[in-house]
Amino acid sequence: MTAAIDLVCLGEPMVELNQHHAGGAYHPGFGGDVSNTAVAAARQGLRVAMSTALGADVFGDSLRGLWTAEGIDHSAVPSDPDAPTGLYFVTHGPAGHTFSYRRAGSAASRMSPRSLPLDLISSAKVLHFSAISQAISPSACDACFAAADAARAAGRLVSYDTNLRLALWPLARARAVIRATIGLSDIVLPGLDDAQKLCDAQDADGIADELLGLGARIVALTMGSDGVLVATADRRERFGAHKVDAVDATGAGDAFDGAFLAEYLATGDAFAAARHANAAAALSVTGYGAVAPLPRRAEVEAFLAR
Numbered sequence: 001m002t003a004a005i006d007l008v009c010l011g012e013p014m015v016e017l018n019q020h021h022a023g024g025a026y027h028p029g030f031g032g033d034v035s036n037t038a039v040a041a042a043r044q045g046l047r048v049a050m051s052t053a054l055g056a057d058v059f060g061d062s063l064r065g066l067w068t069a070e071g072i073d074h075s076a077v078p079s080d081p082d083a084p085t086g087l088y089f090v091t092h093g094p095a096g097h098t099f100s101y102r103r104a105g106s107a108a109s110r111m112s113p114r115s116l117p118l119d120l121i122s123s124a125k126v127l128h129f130s131a132i133s134q135a136i137s138p139s140a141c142d143a144c145f146a147a148a149d150a151a152r153a154a155g156r157l158v159s160y161d162t163n164l165r166l167a168l169w170p171l172a173r174a175r176a177v178i179r180a181t182i183g184l185s186d187i188v189l190p191g192l193d194d195a196q197k198l199c200d201a202q203d204a205d206g207i208a209d210e211l212l213g214l215g216a217r218i219v220a221l222t223m224g225s226d227g228v229l230v231a232t233a234d235r236r237e238r239f240g241a242h243k244v245d246a247v248d249a250t251g252a253g254d255a256f257d258g259a260f261l262a263e264y265l266a267t268g269d270a271f272a273a274a275r276h277a278n279a280a281a282a283l284s285v286t287g288y289g290a291v292a293p294l295p296r297r298a299e300v301e302a303f304l305a306r
């Protein structure tokens, strides 16, 4: 079964409570950046598995329900009877969205190198994790490095989103860990705001140069309303942002990541992958929540064909 997996996503899934309007009700949904990426990739046709841990609780059960419905393999995900599934709240204001976490001590934060499904990671085509996967605890950070080592030793691709969450760790530590991880990654997927905190360079081309210099093979830098810059050692290209009626940017980067990986595995072309992912990310911000609005392949293709 594991031999058929294209993508393993390693990190922390969470239940989401999203308050669409100030003072209004909180709407239940799903989040956790790499779980969002897993759903985004599965909706584009990849065979995806999760590597994480859940609490043995109703929130863990509902995440399993999501993954089953999306065709995502969660057979390697244990349920921890002694630690909860993490939650987060999303509120919206004039400056965008804010995340408030209830995740300290979660089951996923107890991940360690010993808990990894190494056969799965070594046999899948791509391992994807993020700086959030590393920030949730020192043992989870160790697990990410061990997983990257296993994937690389097996000749697999490592994909990394630099998602910087300064509520989870201080910038100095984040910067050191993230820059070291970029050196182990084939595909690096940063957002501009984060990249400006992680790099000495502040402009998009300088950031791409710096990340390629750290060892990335492909950099896809998402820049919000300025679109996307994709850079490899010998080519770079910009893709303009699509104009859509945006209501909630939660998970837009994860939508990009999942669609990018799906199209990259289908075509081997990072630039075609970015064009596809740029459209998927645009569609993902037209609804509330990290997961519900993630588009399917047919929707992305129809949007690009307009």
Ligand SMILES: O=C(O)C(=O)C[C@H](O)[C@H](O)CO
Pocket: 030, 031, 032, 033, 034, 036, 088, 099, 132, 165, 250, 251, 252, 253, 254, 290
């Ligand atoms: O912020 C986090 O740790 C999350 O995983 C919550 C969101 O789902 C995620 O950030 C969206 O990218």
